Amino acid sequence: MSRAPRSGIDESELEVVEPEVTSVGLPAVTHAMQVALTQMGPVRTAQTLLRVNQKHGFDCPGCAWPDPEHRSPAEFCENGAKAVAEEATTRLVTPEFFARHSLADLARQDDFWLGQQGRITHPMVFDDGATHYRPITWDDAFTLIADELEALDSPDQAVFYTSGRTSNEAAFSYQLMVRGYGTNNLPDCSNMCHESSGAALTASIGVGKGSVSLQDIYDAKLIVVAGQNPGTNHPRMLGALAKAKRRGARVVSVNPLPEAGLIEFKDPQSPLGLAGRGEKLSDLHLPIRLGGDLGLFLGIAKHLLERDEESSEVLDRDFLERYCDGLEPYLAHLRTVPWDEIRTATGLTEAQVRELGEEFVRSPATIVCWAMGLTQHEHAVAMIAEIANVLLLQGNIGRPGAGVCPVRGHSNVQGDRTMGIFERMPERFHDRLDAEFGFASPRDHGYDTVQAIRAMRDGKVGVFMAMGGNFLRATPDTDVTEAATRRCRLTVQVSTKLNRSHVVTGRRALILPALGRTDADVQASGPQRVSVEDSMSAVHASVGRLTPPSPHVRSEVAIVAGIAQQLFAREKAATRGPVLDWAALQGDYRLIRRHIEAVVDGFEDYESRLDQPTGFVLPHPPRDSRSFPTPSGRAQLQVNQLTYPALPEGRVLLQTLRSHDQYNTTIYGDSDRYRGIHHGRRVVLVNPLDIERLGVADGQVVDLVSEWRDGVERRAERFRVVAYPTAVGCAAAYYPETNVLVPLDSVAKGSNTPTSKSVVVRLEPR
Numbered sequence: 001m002s003r004a005p006r007s008g009i010d011e012s013e014l015e016v017v018e019p020e021v022t023s024v025g026l027p028a029v030t031h032a033m034q035v036a037l038t039q040m041g042p043v044r045t046a047q048t049l050l051r052v053n054q055k056h057g058f059d060c061p062g063c064a065w066p067d068p069e070h071r072s073p074a075e076f077c078e079n080g081a082k083a084v085a086e087e088a089t090t091r092l093v094t095p096e097f098f099a100r101h102s103l104a105d106l107a108r109q110d111d112f113w114l115g116q117q118g119r120i121t122h123p124m125v126f127d128d129g130a131t132h133y134r135p136i137t138w139d140d141a142f143t144l145i146a147d148e149l150e151a152l153d154s155p156d157q158a159v160f161y162t163s164g165r166t167s168n169e170a171a172f173s174y175q176l177m178v179r180g181y182g183t184n185n186l187p188d189c190s191n192m193c194h195e196s197s198g199a200a201l202t203a204s205i206g207v208g209k210g211s212v213s214l215q216d217i218y219d220a221k222l223i224v225v226a227g228q229n230p231g232t233n234h235p236r237m238l239g240a241l242a243k244a245k246r247r248g249a250r251v252v253s254v255n256p257l258p259e260a261g262l263i264e265f266k267d268p269q270s271p272l273g274l275a276g277r278g279e280k281l282s283d284l285h286l287p288i289r290l291g292g293d294l295g296l297f298l299g300i301a302k303h304l305l306e307r308d309e310e311s312s313e314v315l316d317r318d319f320l321e322r323y324c325d326g327l328e329p330y331l332a333h334l335r336t337v338p339w340d341e342i343r344t345a346t347g348l349t350e351a352q353v354r355e356l357g358e359e360f361v362r363s364p365a366t367i368v369c370w371a372m373g374l375t376q377h378e379h380a381v382a383m384i385a386e387i388a389n390v391l392l393l394q395g396n397i398g399r400p401g402a403g404v405c406p407v408r409g410h411s412n413v414q415g416d417r418t419m420g421i422f423e424r425m426p427e428r429f430h431d432r433l434d435a436e437f438g439f440a441s442p443r444d445h446g447y448d449t450v451q452a453i454r455a456m457r458d459g460k461v462g463v464f465m466a467m468g469g470n471f472l473r474a475t476p477d478t479d480v481t482e483a484a485t486r487r488c489r490l491t492v493q494v495s496t497k498l499n500r501s502h503v504v505t506g507r508r509a510l511i512l513p514a515l516g517r518t519d520a521d522v523q524a525s526g527p528q529r530v531s532v533e534d535s536m537s538a539v540h541a542s543v544g545r546l547t548p549p550s551p552h553v554r555s556e557v558a559i560v561a562g563i564a565q566q567l568f569a570r571e572k573a574a575t576r577g578p579v580l581d582w583a584a585l586q587g588d589y590r591l592i593r594r595h596i597e598a599v600v601d602g603f604e605d606y607e608s609r610l611d612q613p614t615g616f617v618l619p620h621p622p623r624d625s626r627s628f629p630t631p632s633g634r635a636q637l638q639v640n641q642l643t644y645p646a647l648p649e650g651r652v653l654l655q656t657l658r659s660h661d662q663y664n665t666t667i668y669g670d671s672d673r674y675r676g677i678h679h680g681r682r683v684v685l686v687n688p689l690d691i692e693r694l695g696v697a698d699g700q701v702v703d704l705v706s707e708w709r710d711g712v713e714r715r716a717e718r719f720r721v722v723a724y725p726t727a728v729g730c731a732a733a734y735y736p737e738t739n740v741l742v743p744l745d746s747v748a749k750g751s752n753t754p755t756s757k758s759v760v761v762r763l764e765p766r
């Protein structure tokens with residue numbers, strides 16, 4: 001068994017070198033194997049990495065990038081290997097571990113140290129007033145949860161959070177239990193990431209999901225990658241971009257930072273790539289100002305209109321006439337948007353904006369991809385609606401090589417939403433759920449993530465339960481969220497590994513150890529498979545084969561079934577909930593999928609289609625038939641007023657982001673090698689012109705202090721200033737360390753997503 005690190009990250013070891021201008025290649029293979037062998041040893045490394053993302057294997061617990069039709073023997077990236085190694089590690093967190101470490105001791109550890117301790121082997125409870133977690137039996141744990149839920153005055157005093165790794169089967173069972181209990185308080189990690197995409201796309205084209213397939217990426221002639229760093233967050237996407245380029249596509253990156261992954265790619269699947277030959281990816285990089293993308297896409301649309309007025313060949317008038325509403329008011333609006341406002345908003349010259357505009361003019365098939373760099377701003381929904389506008393102008397929806405592509409960061413975050421993990425599901429879903437299970441599900445909308453934290457802060461929540469994830473480190477305004485959590489009577493974490501959400505708890509706390517994707521899941525009817533949905537709406541099976549870390553670890557479905565059996569045996573809950581044999585659902589997941597077929601659109605013949613090696617693709621009317629399930633039945637061009645984050649004198653706009661040794665809030669290691677940061681995380685990347693303007697120095701240690709209209713100053717201490725080629729006025733630092741700077745109430749209009757990509761901060765010398 002490999003040994004866990006004795007201490008956390010030692011910032012005194014921090015080293016800063018020139019950022020990389022190339023990515024992947026042999027270094028990625030080396031890093032991946034180092035982590036894999038350290039965590040799993042040679043046998044498990046082979047058992048897992050030769051099965052991840054394979055047709056009869058398990059789905060990578062990392063991001064939601066789709067799997068190609070033809071899989072390579074090593075169908076994973078460096079960060080996928082790290083995600084697998086972290087889960088399939090041989091390190092264990094046993095009851096003895098908890099006896100050695102008091103809660104106070106665990107609270108002093110950093111995220112890296114906590115995550116490196118290994119897989120949790122037993123259900124654990126922390127009693128009110130105790131100092132240490134102690135073991136508890138599953139039955140006692142389920143009883144405790146059911147008693148606490150039954151004791152609440154209203155089901156709306158409970159919150160049930162979901163992280164994007166939860167399988168379709170577990171997510172569907174979980175939402176059924178929660179709605180049976182009587183609430184829609186089902187916040188999820190999507191609230192903090194692509195909620196803005198869902199809100200904008202639903203209004204524009206009627207479906208809140210991406211409209212392209214992997215084949216479309218290969219067939220596109222222009223791919224714009226905006227506010228996304230695939231080199232770290234979706235690394236196999238680089239291979240797809242390289243393939244598209246070999247087929248004649250142009251790639252444009254729009255990002256305040258020059259990211260190595262979008263500069264050059266060394267294909268680890270090819271001998272030449274391993275030998276060091278790189279392929280240039282971006283043909284053009286626009287170092288846009290944080291939050292400037294609405295201005296950029298308005299500028300591109302203006303350019304398309306002006307070019308069309310010259311030649312009448314740029315806008316797809318036939319498509320616009322047949323399928324779209326709102327064209328004339330939109331074109332009239334474009335004519336009023338001043339170029340100098342676009343320059344200020346984007347931090348780019350008019351020529352740079354028009355250069356990208358010309359790329360759109362020349363391209364017969366265009367895709368725009370994006371991630372958090374667009375979704376976590378106050379005006380994010382308008383920004384993404386403007387992307388849809390630009391694509392609609394040229395008919396780039398519902399044909400090969402064209403469309404919208406929000407790239408999801410969590411392996412099944414899209415699937416969870418499809419399964420009903422959402423605080424405001426459509427009436428149709430509720431009607432079908434009620435008909436299928438013979439109960440009346442609650443219809444009042446529940447809390448999303450930000451609303452849940454407010455309710456916890458205000459003492460309105462007695463029980464908080466999280467299905468996976470690290471709520472405390474993923475959410476904004478850390479000090480507020482921690483205090484809010486401590487107000488709960490009971491917090492329940494369904495987890496594979498330790499994290500901060502286990503050490504900041506309610507008065508009582510439970511840790512329920514769950515199986516991971518790599519683990520064999522054997523129930524009464526035998527080995528079980530689960531299913532997931534990727535960013536491109538493809539649903540496929542996932543089967544783990546490893547022996548679980550201990551016989552006391554249960555599947556997410558089994559945990560839900562265990563709680564539900566206790567809960568619905570209670571008087572109040574029984575009057576509201578569905579009459580259901582939860583043990584049967586636990587015993588055979590095919591029963592769950594049969595219910596999903598009856599309730600969720602697009603899952604006909606679920607079982608037999610899951611037998612297909614590549615699974616099946618869910619319907620997407622705009623992609624499939626250019627039909628737009630909006631209220632009017634037509635796509636909507638929307639008029640968005642140009643807005644962008646203001647930058648007060650003597651301040652910078654900060655974005656929180658991941659290092660290369662990180663996946664969401666999981667810290668794999670202490671380096672961010674593509675950006676030249678080694679052995680440390682408390683750095684703030686600042687443009688040299690801003691360093692001079694602010695009167696600080698490269699290498700100086702400062703506090704980051706955020707300022708927002710609530711007048712509260714939020715502080716993150718001891719960050720080393722690093723001179724970095726980021727867009728002028730824009731800085732960057734890692735989360736979760738900087739989530740403390742993001743005000744809880746600073747959210748995107750129309751989606752309530754925290755504005756983690758444009759936080760006004762000052763750098764305060766220490």
Ligand code: SF4
Pocket residue numbers: 060061062063064065075076077078079080081083233234235236237
């Ligand atoms: S690209 Fe994403 S899904 Fe694919 S192996 Fe890497 S982390 Fe896993």
